[in-house]
Amino acid sequence: MLEQGFDFTIQANCPNTLARAARLTTxxxxxxxxxxxxxxxQATVKTLTPDELTDIGATIILAxxxxxxxxxxxxxxxxxxxxxxxxxxNRPILTDSGGFQVFSLGHLRRVDDEGVVFxxxxxxxxxxxxxxxxxxxxxxxxxxxxxAFDDCAPFTEDRQAIERSMERTHRWAEKCLAAHQxxxxxxxxxxxxxxxxxxxRRSASFIAGLGFPGFALGGLCLGEPKExxxxxxxxxxxxxxxxxxxxxxGVGSPEDLLEGVSRGIDMFDAxxxxxxxxxxxxxxxxxxxxxxxxxxxxxxxxxxxGCDCYTCQRFSAAYLHHLFKSEELLGHRLATIHNLRFLHxxxxxxxxxxxxxxFLAFKTEFLASYRTTDQTVRLAQxxxxxxxxxxxxxxxxxx
Amino acid sequence: MLEQGFDFTIQANCPNTLARAARLTTxxxxxxxxxxxxxxxQATVKTLTPDELTDIGATIILAxxxxxxxxxxxxxxxxxxxxxxxxxxNRPILTDSGGFQVFSLGHLRRVDDEGVVFxxxxxxxxxxxxxxxxxxxxxxxxxxxxxAFDDCAPFTEDRQAIERSMERTHRWAEKCLAAHQxxxxxxxxxxxxxxxxxxxRRSASFIAGLGFPGFALGGLCLGEPKExxxxxxxxxxxxxxxxxxxxxxGVGSPEDLLEGVSRGIDMFDAxxxxxxxxxxxxxxxxxxxxxxxxxxxxxxxxxxxGCDCYTCQRFSAAYLHHLFKSEELLGHRLATIHNLRFLHxxxxxxxxxxxxxxFLAFKTEFLASYRTTDQTVRLAQxxxxxxxxxxxxxxxxxx
Numbered sequence: 001m002l003e004q005g006f007d008f009t010i011q012a013n014c015p016n017t018l019a020r021a022a023r024l025t026t027x028x029x030x031x032x033x034x035x036x037x038x039x040x041x042q043a044t045v046k047t048l049t050p051d052e053l054t055d056i057g058a059t060i061i062l063a064x065x066x067x068x069x070x071x072x073x074x075x076x077x078x079x080x081x082x083x084x085x086x087x088x089x090n091r092p093i094l095t096d097s098g099g100f101q102v103f104s105l106g107h108l109r110r111v112d113d114e115g116v117v118f119x120x121x122x123x124x125x126x127x128x129x130x131x132x133x134x135x136x137x138x139x140x141x142x143x144x145x146x147x148a149f150d151d152c153a154p155f156t157e158d159r160q161a162i163e164r165s166m167e168r169t170h171r172w173a174e175k176c177l178a179a180h181q182x183x184x185x186x187x188x189x190x191x192x193x194x195x196x197x198x199x200x201r202r203s204a205s206f207i208a209g210l211g212f213p214g215f216a217l218g219g220l221c222l223g224e225p226k227e228x229x230x231x232x233x234x235x236x237x238x239x240x241x242x243x244x245x246x247x248x249x250g251v252g253s254p255e256d257l258l259e260g261v262s263r264g265i266d267m268f269d270a271x272x273x274x275x276x277x278x279x280x281x282x283x284x285x286x287x288x289x290x291x292x293x294x295x296x297x298x299x300x301x302x303x304x305x306g307c308d309c310y311t312c313q314r315f316s317a318a319y320l321h322h323l324f325k326s327e328e329l330l331g332h333r334l335a336t337i338h339n340l341r342f343l344h345x346x347x348x349x350x351x352x353x354x355x356x357x358x359f360l361a362f363k364t365e366f367l368a369s370y371r372t373t374d375q376t377v378r379l380a381q382x383x384x385x386x387x388x389x390x391x392x393x394x395x396x397x398x399x
Numbered sequence: 400m401l402e403q404g405f406d407f408t409i410q411a412n413c414p415n416t417l418a419r420a421a422r423l424t425t426x427x428x429x430x431x432x433x434x435x436x437x438x439x440x441q442a443t444v445k446t447l448t449p450d451e452l453t454d455i456g457a458t459i460i461l462a463x464x465x466x467x468x469x470x471x472x473x474x475x476x477x478x479x480x481x482x483x484x485x486x487x488x489n490r491p492i493l494t495d496s497g498g499f500q501v502f503s504l505g506h507l508r509r510v511d512d513e514g515v516v517f518x519x520x521x522x523x524x525x526x527x528x529x530x531x532x533x534x535x536x537x538x539x540x541x542x543x544x545x546x547a548f549d550d551c552a553p554f555t556e557d558r559q560a561i562e563r564s565m566e567r568t569h570r571w572a573e574k575c576l577a578a579h580q581x582x583x584x585x586x587x588x589x590x591x592x593x594x595x596x597x598x599x600r601r602s603a604s605f606i607a608g609l610g611f612p613g614f615a616l617g618g619l620c621l622g623e624p625k626e627x628x629x630x631x632x633x634x635x636x637x638x639x640x641x642x643x644x645x646x647x648x649g650v651g652s653p654e655d656l657l658e659g660v661s662r663g664i665d666m667f668d669a670x671x672x673x674x675x676x677x678x679x680x681x682x683x684x685x686x687x688x689x690x691x692x693x694x695x696x697x698x699x700x701x702x703x704x705g706c707d708c709y710t711c712q713r714f715s716a717a718y719l720h721h722l723f724k725s726e727e728l729l730g731h732r733l734a735t736i737h738n739l740r741f742l743h744x745x746x747x748x749x750x751x752x753x754x755x756x757x758f759l760a761f762k763t764e765f766l767a768s769y770r771t772t773d774q775t776v777r778l779a780q781x782x783x784x785x786x787x788x789x790x791x792x793x794x795x796x797x798x
């Protein structure tokens with residue numbers, strides 16, 4: 001079906017990379033890309049008001065169909081005039097279909113070609129999600145962009161299982177398209193394929209062929225080594241149409257955003273920046289810092305001098321340190337504001353650099369000063385992954 | 400000593416009651432009374448920023464010497480230029496001495512005439528508070544109004560114990576005055592006396608004689624019946640000088656504020672409005688309502704239509720209900736904002752009514768529609784109190 005009021009216009013391509021700056025038009029306004037979308041799983045970006053999100057520079061946020069279906073119920077949100085009105089946010093919203101959440105339930109769910117029968121993580125009650133029913137739920141919630149219902153197999157499964165999930169995702173994508181009725185909402189397709197380059201290409205090719213107005217890369221950033229994630233992005237992006245937005249699901253660290261943008265990704269979301277904020281981990285230009293560290297006890301400076309966020313403008317690192325040590329909820333808020341503002345400032349710089357053709361230099365410079373995840377941690381992660389690969393048996397085409 | 404920059408000017412007395420409207424001048428600005436002071440125990444009014452407190456209409460807030468002494472340490476606050484700068488609040492602050500908190504530690508403390516030896520509720524480390532040491536701590540914190548260190552015996556103790564505590568409070572009051580050195584801070588005396596009318600009068604008379612610029616009533620609203628609390632306020636106020644502010648410690652329900660004001664109280668503080676907010680209990684003109692109640696599930700109206708608080712202006716009761724059912728921290732914030740704004744609006748009405756001589760009518764009208772604590776609960780509370788009184792032995796002069 002033809003989406004009404006939806007548009008994606010590329011404004012600049014950056015030489016020597018696949019990075020591009022574009023403008024996404026939705027029923028609730030414009031989104032400039034590349035963009036990071038804060039996650040408001042239960043119709044609230046944890047600890048923040050919609051006005052604070054506006055101050056941070058957020059132009060589009062996420063909500064989750066699975067969670068809202070269980071609580072307060074999609075019927076309740078619909079009765080209250082939809083998600084925008086319900087949560088007091090008048091800018092664009094994207095709803096995830098809940099595919100990832102349902103599959104994360106593990107033994108609480110049973111999948112067949114029809115759909116997924118699962119037990120609520122809240123009260124154990126039994127429910128059925130099918131591609132058609134999920135699209136109907138997303139239409140009732142009323143987000144501007146809605147996601148297809150996919151079968152998201154863990155990357156640790158063997159090729160056969162990954163391939164079966166991918167094929168099912170493809171059939172479900174067709175069913176989602178057939179069920180989609182509201183032209184004011186843009187339905188995005190999700191590509192899968194685990195860590196198998198040929199499956200990634202096949203999936204991107206198949207989903208692209210269905211003609212969605214936008215495409216997501218699912219099943220990545222789930223523990224596989226960064227190099228593998230990068231390769232999978234490259235395989236998928238090579239096949240996806242250049243004139244449609246590309247959305248890398250579940251990615252939200254500064255370094256991963258830059259790597260994604262340089263490989264042609266336009267949209268990102270992740271709970272990471274808000275979740276680590278509540279644990280006291282704060283993004284700074286030199287890397288993550290934990291505000292609980294005793295070194296901050298007497299620092300009468302913002303956590304990041306020069307940052308324009310409310311937290312840095314108003315409070316010292318010493319005060320934030322005190323709030324976290326004293327388990328005060330204001331600390332969670334202030335850290336969340338800082339981390340989200342950090343990512344939005346980063347993406348504004350990225351956009352500007354793409355437009356002026358200097359993105360590659362910007363990325364190199366940023367990554368040179370930003371201390372990413374500890375090398376030891378990354379090596380351990382890679383070894384774990386290699387062991388898992390070996391356990392699947394030799395001779396498979398996985399990277 | 401003479402306080403610099405401190406002043407209390409009565410602007411209106413209300414006929415047929417002891418209610419008065421006044422203006423309190425402190426080093427950090429004006430406070431119009433009667434006033435409710437939100438409690439920021441650990442240098443933060445739980446969940447809120449200073450800017451939100453300003454929006455709510457707060458003109459003075461509390462912080463607690465006991466808590467700040469233990470964490471982050473008074474030396475840390477002092478090194479960071481004092482409490483105002485540390486917490487980003489430029490209006491007046493009152494610090495409680497920590498007397499009540501230390502005595503609430505029960506078996507973790509040992510009192511003698513010198514002071515109190517206590518164990519930290521955080522790490523069990525041992526500390527000593529004396530009247531002089533507490534005043535020094537409060538001077539380092541730098542609040543505009545600081546409280547004397549008192550011996551706050553539980554009202555359930557017998558007359559002899561209450562009297563002994565009171566006498567000790569009196570001797571400590573003298574020591575606090577002698578130790579007080581910073582003229583920019585106004586040191587308030589605290590009167591005690593349990594629920595014994597004659598002790599209340601004696602204590603008020605003694606403390607008044609020491610010439611403090613302001614006076615607090617301690618040891619009330621701790622479980623005694625409302626009638627008893629009212630009588631004790633009356634006994635104390637009858638003796639305290641009319642030209643100085645009177646502060647009823649630990650009182651913060653709408654009905655108690657009105658009863659206090661009508662008996663001549665100018666200042667109040669309590670954790671009640673913010674604590675019950677985090678449990679989902681919200682003040683409305685018809686009484687407290689619990690937002691978790693299923694009846695709010697579909698209410699597309701603010702919790703109190705007509706309320707000008709941020710919460711009521713922006714969100715429906717249904718959304719608040721959802722936030723509480725989903726255990727989202729934004730719910731705590733929004734409920735806290737509403738309850739504090741409710742009390743500040745109430746006190747603004749009270750002030751206006753006093754000035755126009757209609758306070759008594761206002762009070763009667765408000766209490767007629769406001770459903771106070773359930774009668775059953777109050778009766779049970781009264782019976783418990785009577786039993787405790789009987790256990791103390793007959794023939795005592797307690798009310």
